[in-house]
Amino acid sequence: MNLLSIVLYPLISSLLIRMWGGKNPKLAGWLGCVSIVLSFVVTVKVGLHFFINSSLEPISHNLLTWAILPSHAILFSLKMDVLSFVMSLLITGVGLLIHIYSLGYMKKKEYGRYFSYLNLFIALMLLLVLSDQLLMMFIGWEGVGFCSFLLIGFHFESHKNMNAAKKAFVVNRIGDLGIFLAMMIILAVLVQEKQLWSLAFEDIRTHLDLFLTKSIFGMSLATVLCLLLFIGVCGKSAQLPLYIWLPDAMAGPTPVSALIHAASMVTAGIYLMCRLSFLFDVSHFASEVVMWVGIITALFGSTVAIFQRDIKKVLAFSTVSQLGYMTLACGVGAYAVAMFHVVVHGAFKALLFLCAGAVIKASQGNQDVYQMGGLYKDLPWTHAMFWVGALSLSGFFPFAGFFSKDLILSHVHEHHLFVFVLAMIGVLLTSFYIFRLLYLVFYSGKKRDLPGYITPWVMKAPMIVLAFLAIALGFLWTPSFLGSIDLFPQWMSSLYMIPFSTHSLWFEIGLSLLALLFSAVGLIAARKLFVHGPIADQWIKEKFPKLYQLLLHQYYIEEFYYKTFVHDGPPSNRKLSQDTAFTNSLFHFISVIKGMFDRYVIDGLVHWFAWIPQFLGSIYARIQDGQIQTYIRWITMASLIVLFYWFLWVSGMIA
Amino acid sequence: MNQLFCLESYLVISSFLFVIGLIIVLTKNNAIQIIIGIELIFNAAALNFVAFSYFRPHVTEGMQLSGQIFAIFVIVIAAADACAALAIILSLFRVFKTTRIQNINRLRG
Structure with missing residues (x-):
């Protein structure tokens, strides 16, 4: 019952707010926050069991049996193990802080819609992480995608926002197809081989050998499943081929970006990989793919973030890059490390976004970093908080990012040396772009005279808590030379079979120092170049226009998608659509064939079925056409027939 | 003959x-x-009455002309019927500006 109430509190409050919150913003704000508090408290209460009884036995609660047929029933139940517990804490904890922050950030008249969407999101995200089987997880997975759609398009008055929302929805559907196919394969195999109607993670784990022995297309079924699931992960966690929705998702309100598009929803993909780590672990090929996609995404995000002008875009690409690091950790088998980075990243990225929100609020909706600068005097609090977030993101000791990033690096080093070098470059770039942002926003010579905006306490308090977490969370898992605290891996130990690296002490210290050095180089370079404004950007723009445009346009990936898949071309750049590219005409040709099929086969079938009753009806309708003469005709005809038979009968010709 | x-x-x-x-x-x-046409049908019926009455072999006293009396009734009814029908047609014509009955189908559902 406790587990159910975790999900139900935000769900019910979402409905209540939708019904009565619109006209009563105070009620909406209160209900929105209180329901998350309740959810958080229950989560902690349930989770304490793990620590009081020091047993990692999961707690489960059966919800209902979805009976397709009585003998083929799929059981829906909630289950909380430590992995779910950590995710639930992240969702409800960061969610609560961001709800409180939103009280200050959003306008009063927007409360009703905003909080009902946000609470619905929290409920569905909790459903996602508390589900013990793929199908119900998928419901949550789709649900959070839908909430993300609603919240990206929150200010739907602008066409741009609606397009961003639609884009997020469509790109996520592509990923969901992969998960859906994987679910069907799993169900088919389990039913065929074991007569087991189940999609539960435990059952997949128990019958893992089934997926290993079977193979299609020369790959083991496990590999195929992993690759299909990874398509879904790419969609939700913004990995490279399908990342394009996340930067545009910044069209939503900033707290939404902090919660959904940085701290919780985008980590659902990483959560899925960790949840199914036993499956990914047995497929080396899939793990290689995951690793490469992860590192390429990490580098991609950090390079693209360098020249962005929109403060939220920089943070969005930073999120893409950090998600790449998490995926990389999953790819090298360090699932616990990936989860650790999910938690840590949830804290500092939410913090950075909330700071960005305060900055945007103070500069009256302006998001262009070139027009900011010198804000450290106007916003001393936000400035300090941003420092904490930036130091944590770039991995300075003793901030949390230092510990998680170090763990990822050491695991990658153990696995693949070249990828390790790339990851190191990523560390440098990360530090560079985040401090570029910091210096451009808060220092950079120019002074803006802002109308005295004071950040309210409801916005400050969550930032302080998150800043505290962005420092403290790191001490859940420290390397051997710093006391070797390993609370976090102990919690995760029952879930993952990962050989933890056993490096020598000096190697670990060396690695940490190297990473610190790279981060410091990034910091110093950013300070040198950007403390007086975006001069370096201008310089590169003039000297290396190609490189500048390449990075600014995200390696033209978006243009490629628009040219190939979207016939009209990007709305911002109509000129491209006039190019009659080969791919363009190819897709046109395919769409013509599809159109013909649709029109004549599918519509034709429907029309044919509609024609049958129409035809029969037209026959019977003739009997009753409203003309009296017709009726007389029928009467006459019928009487003649009766008379004819009467004559025959009378004359004895029929018996 | x-x-x-x-x-x-x-x-x-x-x-x-x-x-x-x-x-x-x-x-x-x-x-x-x-x-x-309806008048013709009436008259066909009236003719039958008269014919059957005339050629009846056994007639009860006082009932010899019963068929002819029926024929007179039929003529009277036909006249009354024509009156009523023509009045209806006249008022229909006022509404519909026509006497074509195909066009007078306002009641059709």
Whole structure:
């Protein structure tokens, strides 16, 4: 019952707010926050069991049996193990802080819609992480995608926002197809081989050998499943081929970006990989793919973030890059490390976004970093908080990012040396772009005279808590030379079979120092170049226009998608659509064939079925056409027939 | 002469009249023409009454002319019927500006 109430509190409050919150913003704000508090408290209460009884036995609660047929029933139940517990804490904890922050950030008249969407999101995200089987997880997975759609398009008055929302929805559907196919394969195999109607993670784990022995297309079924699931992960966690929705998702309100598009929803993909780590672990090929996609995404995000002008875009690409690091950790088998980075990243990225929100609020909706600068005097609090977030993101000791990033690096080093070098470059770039942002926003010579905006306490308090977490969370898992605290891996130990690296002490210290050095180089370079404004950007723009445009346009990936898949071309750049590219005409040709099929086969079938009753009806309708003469005709005809038979009968010709 | 002046010849003429009237009722568009058809059907019936009455072999005292009286009734009814029908047609014509009954189908569902 406790587990159910975790999900139900935000769900019910979402409905209540939708019904009565619109006209009563105070009620909406209160209900929105209180329901998350309740959810958080229950989560902690349930989770304490793990620590009081020091047993990692999961707690489960059966919800209902979805009976397709009585003998083929799929059981829906909630289950909380430590992995779910950590995710639930992240969702409800960061969610609560961001709800409180939103009280200050959003306008009063927007409360009703905003909080009902946000609470619905929290409920569905909790459903996602508390589900013990793929199908119900998928419901949550789709649900959070839908909430993300609603919240990206929150200010739907602008066409741009609606397009961003639609884009997020469509790109996520592509990923969901992969998960859906994987679910069907799993169900088919389990039913065929074991007569087991189940999609539960435990059952997949128990019958893992089934997926290993079977193979299609020369790959083991496990590999195929992993690759299909990874398509879904790419969609939700913004990995490279399908990342394009996340930067545009910044069209939503900033707290939404902090919660959904940085701290919780985008980590659902990483959560899925960790949840199914036993499956990914047995497929080396899939793990290689995951690793490469992860590192390429990490580098991609950090390079693209360098020249962005929109403060939220920089943070969005930073999120893409950090998600790449998490995926990389999953790819090298360090699932616990990936989860650790999910938690840590949830804290500092939410913090950075909330700071960005305060900055945007103070500069009256302006998001262009070139027009900011010198804000450290106007916003001393936000400035300090941003420092904490930036130091944590770039991995300075003793901030949390230092510990998680170090763990990822050491695991990658153990696995693949070249990828390790790339990851190191990523560390440098990360530090560079985040401090570029910091210096451009808060220092950079120019002074803006802002109308005295004071950040309210409801916005400050969550930032302080998150800043505290962005420092403290790191001490859940420290390397051997710093006391070797390993609370976090102990919690995760029952879930993952990962050989933890056993490096020598000096190697670990060396690695940490190297990473610190790279981060410091990034910091110093950013300070040198950007403390007086975006001069370096201008310089590169003039000297290396190609490189500048390449990075600014995200390696033209978006243009490629628009040219190939979207016939009209990007709305911002109509000129491209006039190019009659080969791919363009190819897709046109395919769409013509599809159109013909649709029109004549599918519509034709429907029309044919509609024609049958129409035809029969037209026959019977003739009997009753409203003309009296017709009726007389029928009467006459019928009487003649009766008379004819009467004559025959009378004359004895029929018996 | 006797051969021609028998019940069957009357019945044949009467059935001719009836069928002609029926065909007029079935085929004509004009309401007035249809009334004429109905009159023909009435007269076919009246002719039958008279013919059967005349050629009846055994007649009870005082009932000799019962068929002819029926024929007179039929004529009276036909006249009354024509009155009512023509009045209806007239008022229909005022509304619809036509006497074509195909066009008078306002009641059709």
